[in-house]
Amino acid sequence: MVAMRDAADWVGRKEERWGCLTPELAGMMSAAVSHPVSLPRDTRRGSLLPRLWHWAAFPEFVPLSQLGTDGHPKLGDFLPPLAFKRRMWAAGRLSFTGSLRIGERLRRKSEILSVTPKSGGTGDMVFVTVAHQIEGENGSFVEEEQDIVYLHIPDRFTPPKRLPELDTPDFDETVEINEARLFRFSAATYNAHRIHYDLPYAQEVEKYPALVTHGPMQAILLMETAKRHTGVPPKRFSFRGVHPMFHTHDLRLQGRLSPGGKSMELGTATPEGYLGMTARAEWD
Template structure:
């Protein structure tokens, strides 16, 4: 896909509708049963969804012959056919306006808001920004921005620079990350990206040293810690992946406050002590 073709994709829209069914949410609840504030399985109709749990909805409907070699739906549907082979969810931002509940019918309106190319010595990156509005029975529920990054397939694993996690956070929780949790999360979100469950593919094709923990699962863990610390769901939440996290060792979720910065700062950290995701949660006064 040539750079000149990007503008033709910006502004494209689509609309999807789904039901926050107890069956779908039970899969996520069973996967995250050891998180504070997790739903029980099966959850009762009318129970509010914890923030970010709408990610269990709107499963991609691509048939088997509609999947690419990485397990993602083939390029060129709603998302543009970026040439780079490697794709991941880099981060995002959300604003919460009204609760979604188990049993609700939810409409999601999506728009490609931007495509940005960044050059570097590894073949460059392309960022695609997608904006979503989710509407439930009480009106607008969630506004969300997703940042998706495309990169060339590497010849070897070259990790980003490691940033140390805080030494004395205000709060912390530890969550084991065995391969079974990664498999269940992939199933609960209908995410067939092979780096999360196919170890030979992750090592031989995408050159990771192990199975990669999902960015959205890390964000869900940080959100659970934020709700526990704040006593209620935040009004806004932003997150960004900064280093891959690999299955096997536990993930540490940490929270702290900075004197000159709004809200609650959070990070996910590997057992080795470096951050893998940064986030901020903010509440209305």
């Protein structure tokens, strides 16, 4: 572990990796996020890579001995090894130029932009912001920033303040959530974080009431919904997790298109009417 006074030394650290979303991985992702009203997808080589699916193209092939007790790869290689037991993907901002393809070779260049300590209702935390640029073979690319939050595991689960669902949404659709969907998404993204599939660990160690629904899966569902309701994939997309969502309830996908049709406010909501994730899609 490194002390916070040394965390600034990690700012500017860079990494470069190569990856590919193969047709087989694309098929796994399609099965994980499909629901009755989702778009049909062509997962053959050369087909358009749906936006955000590049998240499955760079799996971390670390041996079991290099996994932490939570199932994440141990820290200290690229991300700073701070003294917090919980690490989560909190938010992201992306812009898209051109279209990547299934089966093409991708290059991802990453850099740590900031390491920022904060204090909130859940106690001390640290936000690590990472920039990625994902480039395809033919000039298409994605520019992305990810906010990763480090937290202490509490003695008991105390939910954050609930934000109400969207007012007067243009659509409100329900996606079934269960253990099988969470397992499939974990498998497609090679994510061994145990809060998504190991119920005793999620409840007894991390103090969640149930298995946690993946934030990236929620973002992908919202992105697909934005495209489905407009017919055009967004040029920019941002999202932020505001409340954990669990396998014990389904997800509602909500959206409200702006009057000019150039942006859409989005959110995942519970049956009870509070948000798990907020998002914004932009076309101009």
